[in-house]
Amino acid sequence: MSNGYTGTILRVDLTSGRIHTQQPTEEFYRTYMGGGAFGTYFLLKETSPDTDAFSEGNIITIAPGVTTGTPVSGLSRCCFTSLSPETGAVADAQAGGDLGPMIKKAGYDAIVISGRAAAPSYLSVHDDDVQIMDAGHLWGRSVLDVYGILSSEAAGQRSSILQCGPAGEKLVRFACLMSDLHDVAGRTGLGAVFGSKNLRALVVTGTKKIAFADPTGLKELARLAVQRLPDAGFPTTLNRYGTPGVLAFQAEAGNLSTHNYTRGFHEGYKALSGQTFQPEIGAGHTTCFGCVVGCRKKVKADKPYTVSDQLGGPEFETLGLLGTNLDITDAVAVAKANELCNNYGLDTITMGGLAAYLFESMANGLILPEAVDGRRLCFGDADGLLWLIDQVARRHGIGDVLAEGFEASVAFFGEKTRPFAIHVKNHGLAAHMTQVKPSQALIYAVCPIGADHMSSEHDWLLAGAGDLSRGLGILGKGEPASTDLNKVRMSVYSQYFYSTLDTLCLCMFCWGCGNLFTYRELEDLLQYTTGWGCTLWELMKVGERRVNMMRQLNALRGFTRTDDRLPHRLSEPLPDGPTKGRCVTAQAFGEMLDRYYALMGWDPETGNPGTGKLMELGLEWTLELP
Numbered sequence: 001m002s003n004g005y006t007g008t009i010l011r012v013d014l015t016s017g018r019i020h021t022q023q024p025t026e027e028f029y030r031t032y033m034g035g036g037a038f039g040t041y042f043l044l045k046e047t048s049p050d051t052d053a054f055s056e057g058n059i060i061t062i063a064p065g066v067t068t069g070t071p072v073s074g075l076s077r078c079c080f081t082s083l084s085p086e087t088g089a090v091a092d093a094q095a096g097g098d099l100g101p102m103i104k105k106a107g108y109d110a111i112v113i114s115g116r117a118a119a120p121s122y123l124s125v126h127d128d129d130v131q132i133m134d135a136g137h138l139w140g141r142s143v144l145d146v147y148g149i150l151s152s153e154a155a156g157q158r159s160s161i162l163q164c165g166p167a168g169e170k171l172v173r174f175a176c177l178m179s180d181l182h183d184v185a186g187r188t189g190l191g192a193v194f195g196s197k198n199l200r201a202l203v204v205t206g207t208k209k210i211a212f213a214d215p216t217g218l219k220e221l222a223r224l225a226v227q228r229l230p231d232a233g234f235p236t237t238l239n240r241y242g243t244p245g246v247l248a249f250q251a252e253a254g255n256l257s258t259h260n261y262t263r264g265f266h267e268g269y270k271a272l273s274g275q276t277f278q279p280e281i282g283a284g285h286t287t288c289f290g291c292v293v294g295c296r297k298k299v300k301a302d303k304p305y306t307v308s309d310q311l312g313g314p315e316f317e318t319l320g321l322l323g324t325n326l327d328i329t330d331a332v333a334v335a336k337a338n339e340l341c342n343n344y345g346l347d348t349i350t351m352g353g354l355a356a357y358l359f360e361s362m363a364n365g366l367i368l369p370e371a372v373d374g375r376r377l378c379f380g381d382a383d384g385l386l387w388l389i390d391q392v393a394r395r396h397g398i399g400d401v402l403a404e405g406f407e408a409s410v411a412f413f414g415e416k417t418r419p420f421a422i423h424v425k426n427h428g429l430a431a432h433m434t435q436v437k438p439s440q441a442l443i444y445a446v447c448p449i450g451a452d453h454m455s456s457e458h459d460w461l462l463a464g465a466g467d468l469s470r471g472l473g474i475l476g477k478g479e480p481a482s483t484d485l486n487k488v489r490m491s492v493y494s495q496y497f498y499s500t501l502d503t504l505c506l507c508m509f510c511w512g513c514g515n516l517f518t519y520r521e522l523e524d525l526l527q528y529t530t531g532w533g534c535t536l537w538e539l540m541k542v543g544e545r546r547v548n549m550m551r552q553l554n555a556l557r558g559f560t561r562t563d564d565r566l567p568h569r570l571s572e573p574l575p576d577g578p579t580k581g582r583c584v585t586a587q588a589f590g591e592m593l594d595r596y597y598a599l600m601g602w603d604p605e606t607g608n609p610g611t612g613k614l615m616e617l618g619l620e621w622t623l624e625l626p
Helices: 026-032 035-046 099-105 143-153 190-196 215-231 234-241 243-252 274-281 316-321 331-344 348-363 382-394 398-402 406-413 415-420 438-446 460-464 485-504 519-530 536-556 586-600 611-616 620-624
Strands: 009-013 019-022 059-063 078-083 090-095 110-114 121-126 129-134 160-164 177-179 183-185 199-205 282-286 296-299
Touching: 009 129, 026 035, 026 536, 035 059, 035 078, 035 090, 035 110, 035 485, 035 536, 059 190, 078 099, 078 190, 090 177, 090 190, 090 536, 099 160, 099 199, 110 121, 143 160, 143 199, 143 331, 160 190, 177 190, 190 199, 215 234, 215 519, 234 243, 234 274, 243 274, 243 316, 274 282, 274 296, 274 331, 316 331, 316 348, 331 348, 331 382, 348 382, 348 398, 348 406, 348 415, 382 398, 398 406, 406 415, 438 485, 438 586, 460 485, 485 536, 485 586, 519 536, 536 611, 611 620
Parallel strands: 009 110, 121 199
Antiparallel strands: 009 019, 059 078, 059 110, 078 090, 090 183, 121 129, 160 177, 160 199, 177 183, 282 296
16 A cells, blocks of 8 residues: 555546546655656657647646645645747746645546546536536636536545636636635746636545555654744744745845846835735735645735635745836735736736837837737836736737737837847746856756746855755855856756756745755655655755756757746846845856756767667656657
């Protein structure tokens, strides 16, 4: 009997209606462990290099990890993997909440969905009872409305509901997936994949128990989280204020995207700090399954905009991209923009980046008011932003152009607007400034899913030079602004570690470097959950395997080193603020890139995995793929 995992993967073909299960071997589970590694494995095996993200041949895997559902803080997450309609590369996103544990309780380690339904549908999974249901009554409705309808249809049974919103139905390329109402798989356009499959929602009801190898050991880990939280630093801040609690610190460090990434500091930042707005509009919090941190803060307001407490409050990245990056510093306005995005099912990060592109293009006379219904949209225009979100989600007017992403918008409005399109692989950037964090300059460029701030640890780790860095095999010490070999080594090793967390579907707020748990306790977690005597070395190899699988998938789809580039603006010195003059020059970035490929064991010309690296990781089977 397996522990931690169920031994069963659910397969659903929406085209034929066929529903069946697979029972992989224990070796498969120990090699890939879940999450994005499961998802990328199925993409490599079952799609071809010319499969379009919106085609019937695309698949989407919804996978927790072998440790998901354990009643310990930070073990609730679930990973979503597909081909991205936004980038054309691998798509990968995670969400917390209840969905991952519920899938495990229903008896599955992953749900793999293929094909396309002939009519609007939703998938109902109630333990062994799996049905493709009619969703005609759901189509076109908001996220909040659909959640209410499906919850009512569940007739009081505890379920978890995953859905795309109207933006996904309209195939907005950066549409997200909403898990229940407060958790979002926000990045890489997975909501549009659901929409392309005529799949509005997944409803999961699980009533089975998950077996664990050592329940007593797990209770001790759960106790340690409670004991450590009051003095845990970052998790303590999250418990009190959520991710908005770090905004002031990031702004004062000159690391907050402002005015479309032209600055790293906004004078009005304090109004967007959780410490400032939570006493005024805070409305409690929600927490993920089994977690003591409770970082999901809700908000509620009556003016100048009405904001409900039902769709979650804005996170740090949203406050940056829909706030300071647009010169909007009214917390209620940003909360309203966040609510609209969640109710439509839109990624707030890319939405904010595209709004900044439009505002700056209009400021330079490159997009005229006639293109936006006569409006004069500009930085600081909260009403204009709310109008624009509605246009994009509905694909009305200018929104139909922006819904295709940065590259399509530049093609439509002209090359002169390109300097204002801040993206990597058509994927919007987070609020962290590459001029201030050289590790992020590198990882934004090379990350297989496009620019992502959660795929590695940030520069502070090397600057500390303590057990947290040495525990990952990182030697020596480096300044936060350094771009040397040690900084690249830190980026590589921490990328492996965070890829391990994404494979196991562990929350970095609990299991990331220096948070609630140690590296040794990660080994203990695997022992107590599955009974496997995993070492940190083995687990790091699992993370490395996932990164290489994702990169190999992209290589087969034609991606090379030439795609690992940053917008020119990000190599320019910051003009003012606490980090005035800071930048990563084009030369320094090129040197970091060379060193990164060398450390990864990738070809320096193509930037893709070499034969030896794939063989080392047991991925030689990918060399035989067409």
